[in-house]
Amino acid sequence: MNTSDIQITPIQQSKINSVDFNNLAFGAVFSDYMFECDFKDGSWQKPKIKPYGPISLDPSARVFHYGQAVFEGMKAYKDDNDDIFLFRPDENFKRINKSAERLAIPAFPEDYFFNGLTQLLKLEKDWIKKGLGNSLYIRPFVIATQPAISASPANEYKFMIILSPAQAYYSGEVKVIFSEKYSRSADGGVGFAKAAGNYAAQFYPTKLANEKGYQQIIWTDASTHNYLEEAGTMNIFFRVGDTLITAPNNDRILDGVTRKSVIQIAKDNNIDVEVRRVSVAEIKEAARKGALKEIFGSGTATVINPIVAFSHGGEDFDLPKQEKSYASFFKEKLTSIQYNISEDPYGWRFKI
Amino acid sequence: MNTSDIQITPIQQSKINSVDFNNLAFGAVFSDYMFECDFKDGSWQKPKIKPYGPISLDPSARVFHYGQAVFEGMKAYKDDNDDIFLFRPDENFKRINKSAERLAIPAFPEDYFFNGLTQLLKLEKDWIKKGLGNSLYIRPFVIATQPAISASPANEYKFMIILSPAQAYYSGEVKVIFSEKYSRSADGGVGFAKAAGNYAAQFYPTKLANEKGYQQIIWTDASTHNYLEEAGTMNIFFRVGDTLITAPNNDRILDGVTRKSVIQIAKDNNIDVEVRRVSVAEIKEAARKGALKEIFGSGTATVINPIVAFSHGGEDFDLPKQEKSYASFFKEKLTSIQYNISEDPYGWRFKI
Known part of the structure; x- marks a missing residue:
């Protein structure tokens, strides 16, 4: 998959100027875009990057009832030259699929993961601030979306990546x-x-x-x-x-x-x-x-x-x-x- | 709380005639209405009964990431006189709050639970079919909806009741x-x-x-x-x-x-x-x-x-x-x- 295969819906206006990057609670503010890819009919569909916003699910979606969901935590860092880095992202990719296997969730394709992540971070580079301790927290996750409450693995899922600017996670002793x-x-x-x-x-x-x-x-x-x-x-x-x-x-x-x-x-x-x-x-x-x-x-x-x-x-x-x-x-x-x-x-x- | 305190939004048209009650997969078809009550600002808000349909949640809603969710399973039965019965619903009420406590979810009020359930079942009485084995499966559940991914109990929740007509759950040996x-x-x-x-x-x-x-x-x-x-x-x-x-x-x-x-x-x-x-x-x-x-x-x-x-x-x-x-x-x-x-x-x- 090429990054050009990702369908991108542009935002109207960035909300970045409304964010105080010096006073961030962990995981409470999200960037302008999100990555989304649905699994149905036995395969992962065309991935999309679109404006961050609510998702609509049937109340019977299996994630609500049976917790069929896994996630990862990663960070993007920026150096003094405005270059952006991830830390051992291959480990996170392997682990989300290891988690998924144990929860009977279909594996997510490696090229979708890395191309989606790369494209998303390039779009959101201004959300990554320089300086030790500053980062853009990356949350890939998968949820079971099939609208039916039988207690068995779903046949429909949503894989998403959302981004949240972060300072230090813990404070105090x-x-x-x-x-x-x-x-x-x-x-x-x-x-x-x-x-x-x-x-x-x-x-x-x-x-x-x-x-x-x-x-x-x-x-x-x-x-x-x-x-x-x-x-x-x-x-x-x-x-x-x-x-x-x-x-x-x-x-x-x-x-x-x-x-x-x-x-x-x-x-x-x-x-x-x-x-x-x-x-x-x-x-x-x-x-x-x-x-x-x-x-x-x-x-x-x-x-x-x-x-x-x-x-x-x-x-x-x-x-x-x-x-x-x-x-x-x-x-x-x-x-x-x-x-x-x-x-x-x-x-x-x-x-x- | 009186049942009159529940805000009811009427459906346009029932979908009951499109359902084949003799060929029901478990938990795949839902009735016309659902019950919904949100917890925010430290308390459960005014409950609503409205047409069954999708709910909209932020992708950072805590249920998607940390599985902060509990549920119950109950059934409504109809006798030959068209009277409707539940079986020991007090046990389900007590248990959903016991489950909620262990998951750090605020307790749901007893009068909201019983009045909501009663009002909902009265509206949906035609979905309960007579005959041994037939029932209306009742799924109360609570999900953490707060849009923030810190790993701690949410401060916003949604309590819902959805209804699914049921025959026998298991078949075969x-x-x-x-x-x-x-x-x-x-x-x-x-x-x-x-x-x-x-x-x-x-x-x-x-x-x-x-x-x-x-x-x-x-x-x-x-x-x-x-x-x-x-x-x-x-x-x-x-x-x-x-x-x-x-x-x-x-x-x-x-x-x-x-x-x-x-x-x-x-x-x-x-x-x-x-x-x-x-x-x-x-x-x-x-x-x-x-x-x-x-x-x-x-x-x-x-x-x-x-x-x-x-x-x-x-x-x-x-x-x-x-x-x-x-x-x-x-x-x-x-x-x-x-x-x-x-x-x-x-x-x-x-x-x-």
């Missing part, structure tokens, strides 16, 4: 609680997928945590609650002494792009990394001994998110301030690649 | 497979709720089962796969000798209205009922000895669904035909109450 009762996902379930329903399931436990003064939950394994897994919108890293530890991927834990980039950078910078099960007990023990130096989350929206305290079993632990933190190190390494400041030895940058 | 790899829900998760995401998560494993010739999966516990739980759209009963056995409710298993009605009817008809964990091993052992007489599912859509065979660990077991089956007994008892044929000693019928 982040305290977390290790989950002892609620769970995010089961063995043999859909936790590894960016399936819509995984997220709503976390809202209520997270609200309870918020009320106690914790911004996030670190999810533990559902069977025993003894092992630390991920934070729902972030993978989690622990620094014990000078060793970095993170849980292995499995069918409960998202295979994070930022996570795997951190692991790669660590290895190439002589930081010991252990990818293995991390027990609650060992982290509490390390904290008591003063060996636990850092906990941080990784994810596309947040990049690297340092955690200042954690709680488990009614005990609170503050993490010491680090002069030379791993969190800062990885954040600087990642953003330097993302914003075309440093070399890119890995070939992770993708120029639009 | 149902063979099932006991799950050995995939899971439906985790301890501490949302399995007990009618949360949208619970259903899409089952589509792929069910598709694999279908390809092997099994219509449904009986889900086992995610931690060990040793205990039988539910079938995703049905609770499950086993008859070993003359004893009826079903799994207890927990945070993984839906608290089915038909399930609890079956248990009550069994007790009142001197059928031994054991509500306890049911192991795969004991059911296979009972089948080998000839003691396993029946397996059947229970649910609003299916009522009682007899199962003719099951598979586990590569072994297939056919169930013997029963002259006087429990499945037929419970189905007859339930439908006699539902269609106002028998007495209703429990007060389960609710006249519209």
Whole structure:
């Protein structure tokens, strides 16, 4: 497919001048255009780029009833020369189809994905602001649109890409609680997928945590609650002494792009990394001994998110301030690649 | 709230004459009207009944991204005097709010629910056909509509009720497979709720089962796969000798209205009922000895669904035909109450 095969409906007027790019709530403002492609009669139809606006669905559309929907999160960055870059978009493309397969959604074609994304970002280049921390958040997603409520995979879908200008995702000091009762996902379930329903399931436990003064939950394994897994919108890293530890991927834990980039950078910078099960007990023990130096989350929206305290079993632990933190190190390494400041030895940058 | 407080927009013309009530696929045809009530500014707004038709949502509506949505399933029945009945609707009302709480969705007011439902069914009484097996399937549901993709509970929702004329839900002989790899829900998760995401998560494993010739999966516990739980759209009963056995409710298993009605009817008809964990091993052992007489599912859509065979660990077991089956007994008892044929000693019928 050529980009010329995408049918483009122009906007009447851009709304960009009405947006305060210095005061952006995450994911609340969207750009002028959106990408849309429908699946019907057994195949993905001609893709369209058109003015951002409401979509019309039958109330029986399967996404409303059975949560048959998956998504991705990506960002576009601009360097000082006004060049635009994505970060490892091939990973997001592979993952959305891996998620789709688990939710019985048909795979989206690679050329549609990349040509649609490229064309859309070229149209919306003014929405990507320079400066570290500024980006255009990219949300590809697929929803089941077939108007019929039998509990089985739909035969009609809509793939969309919408764009939202972003600053930093989290602000303030982040305290977390290790989950002892609620769970995010089961063995043999859909936790590894960016399936819509995984997220709503976390809202209520997270609200309870918020009320106690914790911004996030670190999810533990559902069977025993003894092992630390991920934070729902972030993978989690622990620094014990000078060793970095993170849980292995499995069918409960998202295979994070930022996570795997951190692991790669660590290895190439002589930081010991252990990818293995991390027990609650060992982290509490390390904290008591003063060996636990850092906990941080990784994810596309947040990049690297340092955690200042954690709680488990009614005990609170503050993490010491680090002069030379791993969190800062990885954040600087990642953003330097993302914003075309440093070399890119890995070939992770993708120029639009 | 009085029913007169519901704003009704009349249809131009009914589509009822275009519907073949003798050839209905489940959940594919909808009646003339729908009920709609929006939550915003911290409260549920004035409810509306209007012509059934598409709804318009921003592409960033939270339901599309995070599956923040719950639903219920109910049926309206008509007797020979053209009176209309619901079956234990108070249970559905309580459960949709229990589901909503777990998904961090605001509770829907009881008077809105019952007045809306009553008014809607009175308008649509011609869509309810007489005769055992015929019904009007009722689908209340709530979706998060706030146009912003931060991963947190929405502040705007839409509650709707749509209606679909129904015959029997399942047809043909149902063979099932006991799950050995995939899971439906985790301890501490949302399995007990009618949360949208619970259903899409089952589509792929069910598709694999279908390809092997099994219509449904009986889900086992995610931690060990040793205990039988539910079938995703049905609770499950086993008859070993003359004893009826079903799994207890927990945070993984839906608290089915038909399930609890079956248990009550069994007790009142001197059928031994054991509500306890049911192991795969004991059911296979009972089948080998000839003691396993029946397996059947229970649910609003299916009522009682007899199962003719099951598979586990590569072994297939056919169930013997029963002259006087429990499945037929419970189905007859339930439908006699539902269609106002028998007495209703429990007060389960609710006249519209």
